Amino acid sequence: MSTKEKNVDLVKWSGPKRPYDLLKNLVFTLIPLTALVVAFALAFGSPDVRAVTLQDWAQAAPTDFVMTATGELAGTTRSASYGPPYNNGSEGQALGPLKLQKLLGVHIPIDPANDFVVEPLKSSREASVYTTLGQWAGANADQQSKLATDYTAAQNAGLSAALGQWTSASTDQQIKWATQYKAALERAGDRLKVAADPAYGPVQIMTASLLALAQGGILDGILTTESSPYPSDFTKPLLFLADGEYLGKLASTHHLEDGQMGMINETGSYPGQFWLLPLALLYQVDPFKSSENVDAQVFAVIVLLALGLAFCPKIPVLNRLPRLIPLHRVIWRNYYRKNNL
């Protein structure tokens, strides 16, 4: 590059200029753009598929719900083995020797067995929640009253005993009960086909009671209002929901899974965050796709790409690309043509 060319880059342009009305240009751009956006909004709307509740899950896929709750008690779910920031179930992901997930530690403590199953059951015992169950819908007022009283008393008594048995058992025993019941559920494929068995300890009663709580819509409230009656933090219900298969299957029907490039899609046929295409693509290819540390590795690559973008003017070769591939001659073709350059 000659000194002359450097100078023209450095100095403020003092060559020929032409009149320009910045404000008018902005307003006259804003008007048609607004019309375009209004047209898109009227024609296509925007995605708004109703959020899923634990109640939806428990009603639509009760066996998956019970199996997931049993998995929480057995310590085999994703949440149970997640690691920081929720618990110490694992060390989490690493970037070579750098274990940032472990290093930052547990900041949002989650004990899935207790937080998703045991504590909600304990807190529900005093609430006569079982009146929403059983033959309630088909009964007359008198029958409903009797059913409610009987069912509540029976369930609360059974649940109290089950919780007592659970809390007084050793951790090994708890895991053994839950593991055996989970295996039975997996074999049967339907929670109603699994007969009562002492080998399951209190797990069958506990998970059936939790299912009832969820089906009645009460578990959603319990998991979101523990710390404040004004719910704004959905960490617990969403972690629990994501431990089951139901949420993933729903996402798959909405083409939102990783393999469907779900990161850049929305429900329906709406475009999503298409600007995350490089991120979504990295998840589809090896070595990332098959790595245990896929998230950390992809994150690191994205950070490097971002730094590369911000500092490309200082990166050799990259900062020469505009000269090597002269697309600028298309952009400024009128100027180059007029000045015979």
Next chain:
Amino acid sequence: MPTKWTTRLRRSAVKNIQFENLLPDERPVFVASWLYAVTVLTVASLILVLGSGGILAFKGASWYHSSEVGHFVNSLHFWSTEFFFLFLIVHLWGNFWRAAWRGRRFATWVTGSVAFFISIITAFTGYLVQTNFDSQWIASQSKDAINSVGIGSFLNTLNTGQMLLLHVSLLPVVIIAVVVWHVILVQQHGFVPPIDAKEIDGDVK
């Protein structure tokens, strides 16, 4: 050199920020390409994003689920965001191929890049606070990436309250600040001239 921070800031502002640069009524002849129109489209779509987002913020996070007007405003916000990123990405690539960092315009390039990154984070928090199935799924999936490098200890995608506050209060302020800084730098240094332009001291070869 004055010792008072206030004095130094004022003098620097007076020296570097000139209204005739900020609100120019003429521009170099080479500023004649559809790419310059895309730059204005980017700013215009950002105005639409902020305007529609402001109405949504005023009416509350759940308004658009139950109101037809609300759904329409949400749709305006959604589509203006999609258009904003479309124009922003074209603007960014256009400036890359023009090597727009030439002539001490590195800071302009970096502030533009930072504005792009913050826009991505802001849009991401926006997708998390839709309070519908999409936001549930995105929150559930994205937490793994954020947790994997330890950021999840401070930024919890499953905490809708935290995401909502970031989306409607903190991040828009940061975006506006960075974009204003970016625009000031552009106007201060002027439009980057064509590569290999021979103009100097008022002459065009």
